[in-house]
Amino acid sequence: MNPKAVRALVAKDFTLFFRNRFFALVTSLALVVYVALYFVMPGSVDETLEIGLYAPGWSPIAGDIQQQGLEVHVAESEDDLKDGITAHDYVAGIVLPADMAEKLASGQKPRIDLYFASDTPEEAKEAVSSLIRELIYAQTGQPLAVDFSTEVLPGPDMAGKQIPPRDRMRPLFAVLLIVFETYGLATLITEEIEHRTIQALLVTPVSVKDLFAAKGITGITLAFGQGALFMALVGGLNEQPVIVILALLLAALLVTGVGFLIASLAKDMMSVLAWGVLALVILVIPGMGIMFPGVITGWAKVIPSYYVVDTVDRVANYGAGWPDIWQNLLILLAFDVAFLLIGMAALRRRFQ
Amino acid sequence: MNVKRVAILLRRELLQGPKSFIFLWSVVLPIVMSLVLSLVFGTLFSDKPRLGIADDGDSELVSLAQGSSSITTKEYGTANDLEEAVRIGAVDFGVVLPEDFDSLVTQGQHVEITAYVWGESLAKHRVIAQVTLLDLVRELSGREAPVDITMNPLGDEASIPWSDRLLPLLVLMAVFVGGMFLPATSLVTEKQKRTLEALTVTPTTLREVFLAKGILGFIISLTMGLIILALNQAFGAQPALLVLMLALGAVMAAELGLILGSFVKDMSSLFAVWKFGGILLFGPAIIYLFPEIPQWIGQIFPTYYLVEPVVRISQQGGGWSDIAAHVFVLIGLDVVLVGVVALALRRMRRAIA
Numbered sequence: 259m260n261p262k263a264v265r266a267l268v269a270k271d272f273t274l275f276f277r278n279r280f281f282a283l284v285t286s287l288a289l290v291v292y293v294a295l296y297f298v299m300p301g302s303v304d305e306t307l308e309i310g311l312y313a314p315g316w317s318p319i320a321g322d323i324q325q326q327g328l329e330v331h332v333a334e335s336e337d338d339l340k341d342g343i344t345a346h347d348y349v350a351g352i353v354l355p356a357d358m359a360e361k362l363a364s365g366q367k368p369r370i371d372l373y374f375a376s377d378t379p380e381e382a383k384e385a386v387s388s389l390i391r392e393l394i395y396a397q398t399g400q401p402l403a404v405d406f407s408t409e410v411l412p413g414p415d416m417a418g419k420q421i422p423p424r425d426r427m428r429p430l431f432a433v434l435l436i437v438f439e440t441y442g443l444a445t446l447i448t449e450e451i452e453h454r455t456i457q458a459l460l461v462t463p464v465s466v467k468d469l470f471a472a473k474g475i476t477g478i479t480l481a482f483g484q485g486a487l488f489m490a491l492v493g494g495l496n497e498q499p500v501i502v503i504l505a506l507l508l509a510a511l512l513v514t515g516v517g518f519l520i521a522s523l524a525k526d527m528m529s530v531l532a533w534g535v536l537a538l539v540i541l542v543i544p545g546m547g548i549m550f551p552g553v554i555t556g557w558a559k560v561i562p563s564y565y566v567v568d569t570v571d572r573v574a575n576y577g578a579g580w581p582d583i584w585q586n587l588l589i590l591l592a593f594d595v596a597f598l599l600i601g602m603a604a605l606r607r608r609f610q
Numbered sequence: 611m612n613v614k615r616v617a618i619l620l621r622r623e624l625l626q627g628p629k630s631f632i633f634l635w636s637v638v639l640p641i642v643m644s645l646v647l648s649l650v651f652g653t654l655f656s657d658k659p660r661l662g663i664a665d666d667g668d669s670e671l672v673s674l675a676q677g678s679s680s681i682t683t684k685e686y687g688t689a690n691d692l693e694e695a696v697r698i699g700a701v702d703f704g705v706v707l708p709e710d711f712d713s714l715v716t717q718g719q720h721v722e723i724t725a726y727v728w729g730e731s732l733a734k735h736r737v738i739a740q741v742t743l744l745d746l747v748r749e750l751s752g753r754e755a756p757v758d759i760t761m762n763p764l765g766d767e768a769s770i771p772w773s774d775r776l777l778p779l780l781v782l783m784a785v786f787v788g789g790m791f792l793p794a795t796s797l798v799t800e801k802q803k804r805t806l807e808a809l810t811v812t813p814t815t816l817r818e819v820f821l822a823k824g825i826l827g828f829i830i831s832l833t834m835g836l837i838i839l840a841l842n843q844a845f846g847a848q849p850a851l852l853v854l855m856l857a858l859g860a861v862m863a864a865e866l867g868l869i870l871g872s873f874v875k876d877m878s879s880l881f882a883v884w885k886f887g888g889i890l891l892f893g894p895a896i897i898y899l900f901p902e903i904p905q906w907i908g909q910i911f912p913t914y915y916l917v918e919p920v921v922r923i924s925q926q927g928g929g930w931s932d933i934a935a936h937v938f939v940l941i942g943l944d945v946v947l948v949g950v951v952a953l954a955l956r957r958m959r960r961a962i963a
Contacts, residue, residue: 261721287886288886290890291889291890295889298897298907299900300900300904301902303867305733305734305735306734307731307734307737326736326737327732327733327735327736327737328733328734328737329736332885358753368758369759369760370758370759371760371762372760372761372762373762373763374761374762375763376763378763379657380680381658381679381681381738382680383680383761384678384679384680384742385680385741385742387736387759387761388680388738388741388742388744389737389741390759391745391748391759392741392744392745395748400753402744402748402751403724404715404720404723404744404747405723406705406722406725407723407724407725408727409724409725409726410726410727410728411693411697411726411727411728412697412729414729415727415729416729416730417731417736418733419732420730420732421730423900442878442881442882443883445876445877445878445881446878449876449878455626499926521642525940526800527802527876527877528630528631528632528795528799528877529631530877531632531635531795531877531881532631532635534881536633538630551698551728551730552660552695552698552699552700552701564629
């Protein structure tokens with residue numbers, strides 16, 4: 259390996275990158291847009307069902323139904339209750355008639371008015387109706403002879419401290435930024451092949467190894483730089499920055515290997531796009547799994563990017579440490595080595 | 611301008627197009643995304659709590675829960691399957707029903723149910739799932755509800771289900787992926803292969819080349835937009851107005867494609883633009899997905915003036931008076947873009963010369 263030649267090749271690639279001001283500008287703007295999108299997205303989770311209650315003559319009831327996940331606002335009058343609904347202060351309003359207790363005691367069925375905004379989803383209306391019925395059963399001394407023996411899985415219980423959607427999307431955004439560089443690297447190599455500059459380079463003292471090292475360094479720097487900068491800007495490095503940075507670095511190595519592989523398969527720039535889309539779609543799937551838990555099961559673990567998003571998610575969102583994620587990093591490293599070796603072998607055959 | 615030459619160029623684009631990956635991508639991607647988003651994400655984004663039941667017997671509670679509109683119910687074969695489903699977050703709340711559950715409930719005997727709660731489920735989902743379950747058990751036990759509940763809606767706004775919220779994203783994807791990318795990649799490829807120079811030494815002018823590529827983008831864009839609306843049964847009561855909106859959107863997509871294709875030097879830059887510009891194009895659709903985001907932000911994006919009328923017509927039964935202002939803004943944007951295309955054309959002509 260000739261470090262001087264590698265340095266010169268990396269410098270050439272970066273010069274070409276920044277000489278194309280348009281490319282450099284949109285690459286930077288993409289980062290700005292992803293960061294802006296992160297900050298525009300909801301930063302908190304509303305996990306409380308808020309309902310209004312007007313219960314003249316039966317005031318203790320609000321306290322009876324207050325529980326975690328449910329917030330009861332007591333209204334001064336029926337009009338006050340309706341105003342609260344139209345202002346979307348709460349999802350539904352319950353009016354308990356003043357003579358309800360007497361009617362229940364005499365075995366009559368009192369009528370309860372339930373007000374809701376016309377855009378309230380059907381499930382919320384049904385849920386509040388069920389809630390009222392359960393409440394009245396409880397008030398009339400008819401508890402159900404069913405007990406729940408509850409266990410929270412997998413633990414800890416996140417009620418009250420849920421991860422906001424934007425933080426769930428953080429690993430996905432970081433992976434997207436990094437994975438897009440698969441195109442960048444594959445394009446860089448394919449351009450050299452198409453323009454036959456690679457053959458020109460190989461008749462100089464530059465060896466194939468130097469070429470791989472140079473392209474690898476360029477790809478890793480571009481991919482890792484964007485991912486790490488994004489995570490730094492959105493607070494993704496606040497917890498265990500070393501682990502997150504290491505995971506992003508390994509992710510950059512991975513996309514470099516994939517980029518080599520694509521460049522070895524692609525005939526021209528269109529083929530780069532075709533293979534690139536396939537790689538992008540596959541590598542992004544685990545990120546979707548973080549956004550929508552339960553959609554993707556164990557099979558996602560065969561996708562190498564799973565170990566990036568899982569690590570970043572667990573560290574940045576759940577405060578995981580080395581003991582929790584060292585296996586992820588090890589598996590990721592193994593994938594990196596495999597992809598880099600396969601990519602380089604395939605590319606070497608293409609050069610020859 | 612020679613119409614015959616434009617037609618020949620367009621024919622060539624149409625014949626060569628289907629052989630290229632971009633063409634297939636423009637046609638297949640919106641359809642696949644439409645199906646995936648509608649089928650999968652329509653339920654994923656749902657705000658309904660997800661209840662899982664593992665029934666050791668043959669309880670009627672399962673079918674009652676499946677018929678309930680306040681929860682989404684999934685049945686699991688074994689308690690272990692259910693436990694795993696809760697552990698990975700596939701359901702918010704899971705219950706294991708004992709074998710003789712129904713008879714115990716109808717006889718009023720005490721029943722202990724093992725319940726699993728996903729640690730990340732929202733507190734309100736836990737409440738709704740539990741209360742709904744208890745309500746259904748009451749129904750199963752044959753007890754009559756002690757109260758009559760009268761539902762009184764206030765206001766006239768309609769609830770927008772998630773499947774409807776996804777429509778703008780699908781429409782934008784259908785209109786812009788092909789409409790913009792086909793002319794752009796076609797121009798970039800011609801520039802890279804230097805075939806444009808070859809063409810322009812014939813009587814064919816660059817304007818005719820641009821027009822042919824623009825028409826191709828327009829046709830693909832409009833066709834894909836119509837297919838996506840048809841797939842989502844979203845033509846509403848004013849199909850002609852919808853076609854007009856899609857046509858104006860297709861013009862915008864083709865113009866953006868031509869501008870992009872003439873300014874962008876190579877495919878790498880095109881990918882970079884897509885990475886950055888994709889979010890700008892789909893911005894209004896993303897904002898529409900999340901009502902928590904101030905909706906006025908959507909108006910900053912040019913594509914807002916396409917998606918908002920489409921939503922008003924197809925989902926809110928809107929007519930001309932509801933969308934007229936948007937239509938004029940969209941026409942204005944299209945006209946401005948025609949000017950930019952003319953500038954791009956002049957610039958490219960100079961570059962080739």
